[in-house]
Amino acid sequence: MDWSVIWSNRELYVSGLWATVLLSIAAIATGTLLGLLVAAVRTSRIPVLAQLARGYLEVFRGTPLLIQMLFIYFGAAYLGLVGITVFGAALLALTLYQGAYIAEIFRAGIEAVPRGQWEASRVLGLPRIQTFLSVILPQTRAIVLPPLVGQYLSLIKDTSIAVVIGYVELVRQGQAVIDRVGDPGTSYIAVAVLYFVICYPLSLLVRRMERKAVTA
Amino acid sequence: MMITDPAAQQKAVTTSRISLSGVHKRFGELEVLKGVDIDVEPGEVVVLIGASGSGKSTLLRIMCDLERADSGAVWVGGVPLHDRKRAPEIFGHVGMVFQQFNLFPHKTALGNVTLALLKVRKLSRAEAEERGRAALKRVGLADKADAYPAQLSGGQQQRVAIARALAMDPAIMFFDEPTSALDPELVGEVTGVMRSLAEDGMTMVVVTHEMRFAKDTADRVVFMDGGVVLEQGPPEQVFGSPAEQRTQQFLHRVLDT
Numbered sequence: 255m256d257w258s259v260i261w262s263n264r265e266l267y268v269s270g271l272w273a274t275v276l277l278s279i280a281a282i283a284t285g286t287l288l289g290l291l292v293a294a295v296r297t298s299r300i301p302v303l304a305q306l307a308r309g310y311l312e313v314f315r316g317t318p319l320l321i322q323m324l325f326i327y328f329g330a331a332y333l334g335l336v337g338i339t340v341f342g343a344a345l346l347a348l349t350l351y352q353g354a355y356i357a358e359i360f361r362a363g364i365e366a367v368p369r370g371q372w373e374a375s376r377v378l379g380l381p382r383i384q385t386f387l388s389v390i391l392p393q394t395r396a397i398v399l400p401p402l403v404g405q406y407l408s409l410i411k412d413t414s415i416a417v418v419i420g421y422v423e424l425v426r427q428g429q430a431v432i433d434r435v436g437d438p439g440t441s442y443i444a445v446a447v448l449y450f451v452i453c454y455p456l457s458l459l460v461r462r463m464e465r466k467a468v469t470a
Numbered sequence: 471m472m473i474t475d476p477a478a479q480q481k482a483v484t485t486s487r488i489s490l491s492g493v494h495k496r497f498g499e500l501e502v503l504k505g506v507d508i509d510v511e512p513g514e515v516v517v518l519i520g521a522s523g524s525g526k527s528t529l530l531r532i533m534c535d536l537e538r539a540d541s542g543a544v545w546v547g548g549v550p551l552h553d554r555k556r557a558p559e560i561f562g563h564v565g566m567v568f569q570q571f572n573l574f575p576h577k578t579a580l581g582n583v584t585l586a587l588l589k590v591r592k593l594s595r596a597e598a599e600e601r602g603r604a605a606l607k608r609v610g611l612a613d614k615a616d617a618y619p620a621q622l623s624g625g626q627q628q629r630v631a632i633a634r635a636l637a638m639d640p641a642i643m644f645f646d647e648p649t650s651a652l653d654p655e656l657v658g659e660v661t662g663v664m665r666s667l668a669e670d671g672m673t674m675v676v677v678t679h680e681m682r683f684a685k686d687t688a689d690r691v692v693f694m695d696g697g698v699v700l701e702q703g704p705p706e707q708v709f710g711s712p713a714e715q716r717t718q719q720f721l722h723r724v725l726d727t
Contacts, residue, residue: 376561379586380586
């Protein structure tokens with residue numbers, strides 16, 4: 255293995271890393287927002303919306319992300335919905351897929367909050383949405399955060415699937431280096447190490463939060 | 471504690487009167503209330519007693535719209551709670567104290583007391599905190615404003631819960647077994663606060679197993695049995711010479727243990 259290959263192609267790796275980080279951050283933001291929304295709807299006891307949310311969950315947890323991404327990107331083109339960028343399609347697919355898992359994490363947290371909290375808020379005159387934001391959600395933190403960050407880890411790694419629709423991220427750049435100079439072993443190790451560098455701090459964070467949750 | 475609240479005055483809650491007639495409620499197969507009529511006058515302290523399952527807690531929860539009656543008329547503070555559209559007018563204008571306190575664990579005592587003042591009454595933080603501190607002082611916890619519920623004893627937590635309700639300047643206070651979750655030695659500090667509220671003329675409806683409180687504080691004791699009001703009257707009458715055999719049996723059981 256020739257490690258100098260990595261250094262001489264560092265710009266490719268850095269641009270790939272940047273693209274991966276960008277997609278990850280965007281998808282974490284939109285996926286969390288969607289998950290929160292879906293969880294709120296699922297626990298709202300508005301029957302039609304709750305059913306709709308459930309249908310969404312089943313579809314997007316029951317099919318591979320790979321298929322969803324391909325469907326969104328190439329399906330949109332086939333349906334004549336031009337204008338969706340590679341980044342947009344990747345973000346949309348990741349949001350929908352991860353949002354389904356994140357929704358279930360939030361739902362578990364919301365349902366762990368005793369019903370009396372809703373009742374006390376209601377008699378005090380707090381509107382439902384206000385109760386959700388100021389009373390219920392803050393109490394879910396200890397339950398939700400560790401699995402949520404765990405889900406983010408899986409999301410970050412899932413961004414690599416965007417390769418199939420041509421998003422030029424870390425894996426794609428690693429392959430570009432291989433195309434140039436060969437030596438797939440070295441290049442893939444470099445790619446893996448870079449993923450690890452992003453994920454490991456989050457992993458440590460989860461462990462710290464779990465320790466805190468136990469002692470709290 | 472008289473705190474004027476312009477927002478409260480504009481609302482439909484203009485009286486402390488309660489009037490229920492023909493109230494039925496069933497949970498699935500179980501008929502919990504089988505036609506209850508009950509009136510509470512402004513300033514009156516009414517204590518509901520009865521065995522568990524007699525429907526007294528359900529009745530109380532209907533009075534603050536945490537449960538909805540299947541049929542019958544429910545007027546509370548001038549609001550028809552049987553009218554789905556108008557029922558929410560009651561929220562923020564009556565106080566409810568729960569058996570399990572239901573304090574917000576992520577907020578300090580003061581944070582608990584001021585939340586609705588800030589978000590519902592839309593008071594400024596300074597105004598809300600002033601009122602919040604006054605309410606905490608009212609229940610003898612002025613020095614615990616910055617404590618979190620987990621740092622307080624059960625009796626203190628329940629007093630914060632009372633302060634939280636009082637801060638909203640409620641027309642009526644409801645208590646659902648407020649001392650049942652407390653260690654016996656902590657019951658007195660909560661009933662003490664309730665007694666002083668009664669002395670100040672607060673309209674109160676209380677579900678409790680504290681017969682001493684019922685005896686010395688209630689204007690009227692209502693004995694419920696099997697989903698109906700079986701007997702009611704001044705405490706001397708209900709405790710002294712109960713007319714119904716079921717009442718006698720119940721009192722015999724709870725007073726001897």
